[in-house]
Amino acid sequence: MIQAQSMLRDLTEKALQELFQLSGPEPVFQKTRKEFEGDFTLVTFPYVKPARKSPDAVATAIGEYLAAHSKYVSGFNVVKGFLNIALHDAYWLEFLTHAGAMPHFGIKEEGTSGRTIMLEYSSPNTNKPLHLGHVRNNLLGYSVATILKANGHKVIKANLVNDRGIHICKSMLAWQKFGAGETPSSSNMKGDHLVGKYYVAFDKAYKSEVKQLIEKGLTEEEAKKQAPLMLEAQEMLRKWEAGDAAVRELWKTMNGWVYEGFSITYRHLGVNFDVMYYESNTYLLGKELVQEGLKKGVFYKKENGSIAIDLTAEGLDEKIVLRSDGTSVYITQDLGTAIERFHEFKELNQLIYTVGNEQDFHFKVLFSILSKLGYSWATECYHLSYGMVELPEGKMKSREGTVVDADDLLAEMQATAEATTKELGKVDGFNAEELEKLYQLIGLGALKYFILKVDPRKKMLFDPKESIDFNGHTGPFIQYTHARIKSVMRRAGTLQDTIDPTALSHAAERDLLRCIYEFPAVVEIAGATYNPADIANYVYELAKYYNRFYHECPIMKEERADVQRLRLAISELSARVIAEAMLLLGIEVPEKM
RNA sequence: GGCCUCGUAGUUCAAUGGAUAGAACGAAAGUUUCCUAAACUUUAAAUACAGGUUCGAUUCCUGUCGAGGCUACCA
Incomplete structure (x- = not known):
């Protein structure tokens, strides 16, 4: 089966050569607009000047050439420099037979391209349920993975769960304080929703503490830092990092509730993953890398002891990669995990991150650092950046409860369908x-x-x-x-x-x-x-x-x-x-x- | 302040630098003795503004105005 556009392109190149002694630019045939007669259209303006002929003369000459040299071309017409080519019915019938005989017309079999891609998407926090913004992430990631497979690539779908950090501690602390032993089964609530409830409860209580402190004469900034609840949450995070048994136990329990909830939402959405990563396992990665980079001279030590990279030449400013106390920042572990994955999957060609466009800057910095560290695959890393889903009144905020909940939305859609x-x-x-x-x-x-x-x-x-x-x-x-x-x-x-x-x-x-x-x-x-x-x-x-x-x-x-x-x-x-x-x-x- | 996105019918979305800027919802009118009317056919309705490059600009460049985001030793 001859592909029509490439056939026309090749023949037109010959025509340009023979008729006008021209080579390039490459002729591109597009679909003829429906208000005109024909199947495919060539814009002849690029050839008008070098051929020293009028647009219509160029178009007519090429049209005649194509009609004479291809058995598939049934005729042509010229409208203001646009050459419209019509193909014989025989071509379309042949196409119908050909495509009809293929089991998956237009779809390549996964793995035939020889390229392996890891696509990370979803990557939820375990302190709250999924909302419409996450839904966009999940649907986009899943669909792009499927499309890449249909292009013959091998795709590994990955989910990096953000299961640790101060936000998780906030939910945990609020549950401890106000929860009275409530569990998903006792409250008949989906686990992720239950945990999310306490995240909102924390924010509410915290805000009222801040307000009181401000009334006592503190500035807003001071109040936010000194509010007892925030200090407690930070203390809880320290205990978590130190491996405190009670904190770890609570963390496991509450994360378990969230995972049960997530798995239901994922199943409803019809998305899935080949590999799961957990930040609690990966958050220390990248520290050694920083030392290496320091030796290589990619990074430098600042006066206060923190380690940084200078990206001002690329318009990206200076960026801290390790704090003065030696602890990681977010990008430290991102550097570490990227490298880890190329170690783990030797055949990996590309790494795609499905993350919102508010992190455009972060990924520019990340890829730039990886490149400076000398990883050849850095240029193959790609930030699949997507826009936010906004409500008429603006951005959604989980903390303030102004979100469209994923589970509610799914249920509502199904009810409307019914x-x-x-x-x-x-x-x-x-x-x-x-x-x-x-x-x-x-x-x-x-x-x-x-x-x-x-x-x-x-x-x-x-x-x-x-x-x-x-x-x-x-x-x-x-x-x-x-x-x-x-x-x-x-x-x-x-x-x-x-x-x-x-x-x-x-x-x-x-x-x-x-x-x-x-x-x-x-x-x-x-x-x-x-x-x-x-x-x-x-x-x-x-x-x-x-x-x-x-x-x-x-x-x-x-x-x-x-x-x-x-x-x-x-x-x-x-x-x-x-x-x-x-x-x-x-x-x-x-x-x- | 600096950097990055984005401004298209009343609304939500389209348009590799190409022909008369497409759809859908909403509005107005029509199609059912006919294979599924969740459909089909009509009508009205838009490129924020001002320059520039080009045979040709919604698209590229500059400026103005407007919206959002980023600019942490947070994640």
């Missing part, structure tokens, strides 16, 4: 269990699509008052299109005596095929740019094309057997590409809905 489905009343044959599964699939489809269709780099807005849509540019619309095709396929199952088509019968068939044809290229681009939104917007377009085709081209009622066969084959392939594409987003599609 209500909508019941209202439409199209699921007679389903039993209770199947219905439950369908509601979950649709609710989750709506949520995942809503989040993944937005360019990850951009911040996005979520208004809890306006529920996520199920009509229009949404997951359920695409799921519905799939179910609709499957319904036709079930009816067609009984058909016999079909004839192979020799031509297309309708413009909608051609449009749809050309859209399907794009799929492998879209998967490549999405992989290269780590962008699930490319897939999401593509599959929406595909569903739109299918629905148009569906309305304009009858299938079961079509009398000509060859045309019917053609339309069934296109439908079958459409359904498969929709399902594959949605899977790349972590979204399942139903047979019926």
Whole structure:
């Protein structure tokens, strides 16, 4: 099967050489816009000046050359310097046969590229439940991992759990003080929510202490440092680091509650991990590295004894890598863990961190230091930086309880799916269990699509008052299109005596095929740019094309057997590409809905 | 203050420097004796502002205005 655009590109290069003695720039064919006649379009302006001809003359000459030299080119037209090339039906029929015969059209098998990538995502703190911001992280990380696999790479999904630190101690302390022995089972609360409750309780009590101290005449800064609760939390952290048995025991118990809660949320979200890391095991990494770097002269010791690196040449300022008391800062362990992973997985080519864009600066510094330390793979490290999810009133804050809780949101989506489905009343044959599964699939489809269709780099807005849509540019619309095709396929199952088509019968068939044809290229681009939104917007377009085709081209009622066969084959392939594409987003599609 | 993002219909999102800036929701109108109307077809509606580069700028550059983030011996 000849790939149309590369065929046209190669032939056009020859044409430029023969007609105008030009080499380069490389001709790129894009999809012809729908208001014009043709399949692929070449912009000829780059060749106008060197060829010393008018745009239309250049376009016409190339068009004639292509028509004469390729059996697939059926004709061309020129509009204001744009050369539109049309391909014969035979090409599209050949494509349909070819793609239809592939078990996973557009998807490469994992491991065939020879590249191994570790993708870290999720990385929650164990002091509070997951909220909508974490949901974006999880869905993005999972989807990018799946897309990278579809590009043939081997992917190791990693989760680095932030299970230690002052924030954990705050929850622990508040539970000790105000909890009265409450447990997830005694309160009938999900473990992560219970722990989160005490994190909020700490903040509330702490704020009132600060307020009182300020009233006694302290400055705000002094009050924040001297509040008894904060001092206690810091003391607890010291005890934790010293291995105090009671503190460690409480820490284990409460983290255990959180993990039980997280595993439920992860299961609902449909995300998973190949390796788990815990900061309590890794937070000391990197210290020796600092000594090495000091010897190499990459780092230097400051007067007060702390160790730093000068990155002012790169516009990144001076950065402390070890405190004067010899303890680690955050970047110390990040340096250590990065190196550790390349030791642990010898075949590793790339390390991707799925972390919000508020840490852009941190990762620039991290990669720069790794590079200065002489690690060749430093250039392969990538910060998959995504924008915050904002509410109409601004950023979400766990401490202040102004968050959209992940579990609540999932439950709400499922309830909406249930209500909508019941209202439409199209699921007679389903039993209770199947219905439950369908509601979950649709609710989750709506949520995942809503989040993944937005360019990850951009911040996005979520208004809890306006529920996520199920009509229009949404997951359920695409799921519905799939179910609709499957319904036709079930009816067609009984058909016999079909004839192979020799031509297309309708413009909608051609449009749809050309859209399907794009799929492998879209998967490549999405992989290269780590962008699930490319897939999401593509599959929406595909569903739109299918629905148009569906309305304009009858299938079961079509009398000509060859045309019917053609339309069934296109439908079958459409359904498969929709399902594959949605899977790349972590979204399942139903047979019926 | 310095650095980094970002300003597109009423709203939420699209647009490798290319043709008349696409969708969806919302608004207005239509399609069901017809394969699933969670669909399809119409209409109205937008590039913050001012310069510059270019055959061509939403896209690149500069400035103004506006929004967010970062700027810890926190994580």
